[in-house]
Structures are given as structure tokens and as C-alpha cells.
Amino acid sequence: MVALTEKLQRRLTMQTIEIAPNTTTIRSLDWDRDRFDIEFGLQNGTTYNSFLIQGEKIALVDTSHEKFRQLYLDTLTGLIDPSKLDYLIVSHTEPDHSGLVKDILELAPNVTVVGSKVAIQFLENWLHQPFQKLIVKGGDTLDLGNDHVLEFLIAPNLHWPDTIFTYDAKTQVLYTCDAFGMHYCNDHTFDEDLELIEEDFKYYYDCLMGPNARSVLTAMKRMSNLPGITTIATGHGPLLYHNLTELTGRYREWSEAQAKAETTVAVFYLSDYGFSDRISQAIAHGITKTGVAVEMMDLRIAEPQEVKELVSIASGIIIGTPSTTGEVATIAQTVIGTIFGATNPKQSFGVFESGAPDSESAYLLVNKFRDLGLHPAFAPILIKESPSDITYHLCEEAGTELGAWLTRDRSIKQIKAIDSELEKALGRLSNGLYILTTRQGNISSAMFASWVAQASFKPLGITVAVAKDRAIESLLHVGNRFVLNVLAEGNYHKLMKHFLKRFPLGADRFADIKTYPATNGSPILADALAYLECEVQSRMDCEDHWTIYSTVSMGRVSQSDALTAVHHRKVGNHY
Incomplete structure (x- = not known):
């Protein structure tokens, strides 16, 4: 029926x-x-x-x-x-x-x-x-x-x-x-x-x-x-x-x-208080994209021994601010005291406010963590009203930022450890240089890309490889649209430098960059050699990357006599 x-x-x-x-x-x-x-x-x-x-x-x-x-x-x-x-x-x-x-x-x-x-x-x-x-x-x-x-x-x-x-x-x-x-x-x-x-x-x-x-x-x-x-x-x-x-x-x-991951982050939140549960989930999702495991624990029901055990194995700690009044506040403050007592200076931390009117100031928790010698993974996330898509995207980025920080030494070690003839040969694959841009609602993002290839004639299609820990990855699902901006030889260094830098959380990726909107709403870079308007049709899981297959509906070349910028690497085990 x-x-x-x-x-x-x-x-x-x-x-x-x-x-x-x-x-x-x-x-x-x-x-x-x-x-x-x-x-x-x-x-x-x-x-x-x-x-x-x-x-x-x-x-x-x-x-x-x-x-x-x-x-x-x-x-x-x-x-x-x-x-x-x-x-x-x-x-x-x-x-x-x-x-x-x-x-x-x-x-x-x-x-x-x-x-x-x-x-x-x-x-x-x-x-x-x-x-x-x-x-x-x-x-x-x-x-x-x-x-x-x-x-x-x-x-x-x-x-x-x-x-x-x-x-x-x-x-x-x-x-x-x-x-x-x-x-x-x-x-x-x-x-x-x-x-x-x-x-x-x-x-x-x-x-x-x-x-x-x-x-x-x-x-x-x-x-x-x-x-x-x-x-x-x-x-x-x-x-x-x-x-x-x-x-x-x-x-x-x-x-x-996930459970076998070398690194774990403990995320403490209060379910059904403000937006603590949803914000913590967004941060946790960002963390897991970097290959770091997450253990989530509700401050309301956390047992002291479980808290101590979790904090003892965690490389990072995230806390959502609790209430300052009532029975829940008393319980949460006791748990937070246990968390502080179990930390060590080698850990990283992050704090967010839940958006509830009586939530404790995030800065009080930040100052306590700093006094204990812990490293701040990101600036406090302060939420004063109902979260928007931008808020959730920022929280996911914060989680990815923490995961990247915690795995930086391992990544560097892996890069240095591999230098075989295979990696050298793989590095000889040359790639063009591109900037992928997208806008969905109030969220805009961009990514410097080099693993791009035409994939089909009918329909016209391309593939782009996107690392799983990129913030833009969550905006490239089936049905999403973007613009692939092709960079010009001899005129790409400024754009490459701009889009390769680390942006603060919530920062406008297109500040001081001249753009105009594509028909699909995504930004076109005015200084690009050419652009293609694309729509994601499918995604293939390639371990540490997604291969995104997209059809192309529109495109234009602005400099007909210019060539595409090309990137040459020495080894193929990192960008």
C-alpha cells in the first residue's frame, strides 16, 4: 500500500x-x-x-x-x-x-x-x-x-x-x-x-x-x-x-x-544538548578521512575508567562545551576533570561550543589544555545559532586538519622510506596543472589538481583523482557540479601558490582571485587558459584517493595560442 x-x-x-x-x-x-x-x-x-x-x-x-x-x-x-x-x-x-x-x-x-x-x-x-x-x-x-x-x-x-x-x-x-x-x-x-x-x-x-x-x-x-x-x-x-x-x-x-589504525582521537560531546552531537559527528567524519580512528563518548554517560583508558590511548582530544547549569553540567564537569587528569603534553586538542545558550565558554577549556601543554589543532569553533551547511563543512575541515597534523610525521617517514626504481619510473608520468572549483549553496571550495585525464568521447567525460582527506571531497558526490580550470604554461605560478597554501578554517579560497560564475554556479578563474563545466557521474574507491568520473557540458579556451602547464615529478610516491 x-x-x-x-x-x-x-x-x-x-x-x-x-x-x-x-x-x-x-x-x-x-x-x-x-x-x-x-x-x-x-x-x-x-x-x-x-x-x-x-x-x-x-x-x-x-x-x-x-x-x-x-x-x-x-x-x-x-x-x-x-x-x-x-x-x-x-x-x-x-x-x-x-x-x-x-x-x-x-x-x-x-x-x-x-x-x-x-x-x-x-x-x-x-x-x-x-x-x-x-x-x-x-x-x-x-x-x-x-x-x-x-x-x-x-x-x-x-x-x-x-x-x-x-x-x-x-x-x-x-x-x-x-x-x-x-x-x-x-x-x-x-x-x-x-x-x-x-x-x-x-x-x-x-x-x-x-x-x-x-x-x-x-x-x-x-x-x-x-x-x-x-x-x-x-x-x-x-x-x-x-x-x-x-x-x-x-x-x-x-x-x-578503522580499529587497527595507528592513531586515535577521542571525541567527547553531549547528545541532545545544543548541536553537540551533530557538530562532533562532522568533526569525527573529517578525522576519519585522514585514516585516523575516532572514539566518540557522551559526557552524560561516560564512566571515569572508560574515560581514562580512552584518553590514555588517544593522540588527540576533542571536547564540546557542556552546560554550566543543572545536573548534566555537574556530571559533564566531573568527566572533563577526569579527561584533564589523564592527558599528556604530546596530545593535540580541539574545542567547540555547542550553540546552547548556557554552554560553557570554549576558551576556558582551551586555556586549561594549553596550561597542560597540549597542542591546539584548530582555533575554537564557536557556534551561537543553528548550524548551517557552512558550519558543518568547517567542522569537517577542522577534523581533517587535526588528522593531518597527527599523521604528518608518519607521512613524511613513508615518503622518505620509498625511493625505489619503481617510484622513480612512476614519477616520470607527466601531468597537466588544474584548479578544480565548486560552489554548492553558500559553500565554495577549490583544489589544485594534476591527476586529470579525458575518459570518454560519448558522452564527453573526464576523471579527476581526489585525495580522501581533501576538504573538497565531500562536495564531489554523484550529481554535484564543478569547474575544471586549466592553467597556462608560464602563467600559473600565482594561482598554484595561492591554491596550494593552507587556508585557515572558514577562509574564502577566492579572496583576491578574479572569478566569474559558470552556468553551473561554480567559479571560473579569469586567469585560466581554459575551463570545463562538469557534473559528477560516479566515484571509484582507489584506497587513498577517489577517482571522480564526470561528464562535461560546456567549455571554453581563453588563450588559443597558449599551452597547458605541465608538472614533472622525480618519484611517484607523493605529489
């Missing part, structure tokens, strides 16, 4: 389908959403998945985003009488999954809300009304009758601190909320076409799960104790059934690689 709103012209729709005996998914399809939380561009919209399990008793697993309120409640009412609900299982309290909890409580005042201890605490602070509750721990079970016995697994930090998984022994369906999901919207309930979804699956992992790789591995170890899983019912995107083994295997492989 698909419900369609004419007003939104297929932008918000509902889908229901039985996925197992007595088990129905209620999928809220958000076809046109193009941004999600952090600097997380969505090419294919997203879905918010909810599940109805009907034994002798009825359980609803998660709700939906508040934008679907009427559509969702109408759909639910078409399936059951909501007042007959016995249990509402809250996998975690992030608003896109629990945005309609209050509405469900109004329709089913006797329902028992099931969640982890932290989730129930969050709901009590948010709802400000009494409700029946059941706090569950790992291994606890709930019998719905007709053999639907639910078992709960604690899975903190995937990607909120209060996350639980729910396993139905009868249907062998595991409900995992954010874990194993993806932001992908289409009419297919399941993962029939692996090739169609695998890029979105990986991108989702990189943004949300990669910074919590050790937590992923812990959760998967707990999953291995279940008698068998036939379906993973995710909170976003298609459910995993046809390619379950393949996709969970990829999660394990990616997480093991």
Missing part, C-alpha cells in the same frame, strides 16, 4: 508491507531530502522505517520524523487501533526515529515505552509527562506471545549513546535502527540490487558508523550470539535480506581496518 499526498507531489509518501509473519514495516519515504545532519549530502533522499509486530500483544518498533506526523498516524491507524498498542520500543531517541513518540502516547496512553536506561532518561527529560516504561539491558527478553519473543542487545554509539537492537526469535528479524542503514529512497523495500545501493551504504557508514568502529565491532560480536538472522530491519533505506551476508561482512571489514 502506498499513500500519496498530491500537495507534495510524491515528495513524502508512505509504504507498508509485511516483511515476516505478523510483522509489517511502515516506511516513511522522503524522496527529495538532500541534506541530513552533518555535512551529509543526500543524492537519493532517505526513508524512516518503523515496524509493527503483532503477537498476542502488539509492539511498535520506532516511530518516524515529525514531518510525517499525519501521514504516519493515518497509516498506523489503518493497520491497527493505536489504543491497542502494548509496547513502543524506542531503539534510540534521535528525533528522526522518535519524533512521534508523544503522539503515540496520546493515542495509546497505556502503552509501555521500552528502551535502554539512557533512552528512558532522555524521554523523561524531553516529554515532561508520566508514562509507563520498561528499561531493558542486554540479554533481556519480552514475550509478545505466538512465539514472538524479543531479545534486546545494547549497542551504544551506533550512532547515539542510547541505542538498542531488538531481535525477534520467531521471524529471525533484527531491528537495528541506524546501524547497517543508508540514506536511499525508492519503492524497493529490500536490497535486491546491490550495485544500486552500495555507494550510499558505504557513504552512510563513513559518515555515521566509521567514527564508532570499535562500537560497531562490539555490537557485531553480540549479534553473533543470536541463533540466526535472516533480515536486518534498518531505520533508514532498504532492509537487508538478499545481500545481508555481503553487507554485514563489509561493515566488519571496514570497522576492523
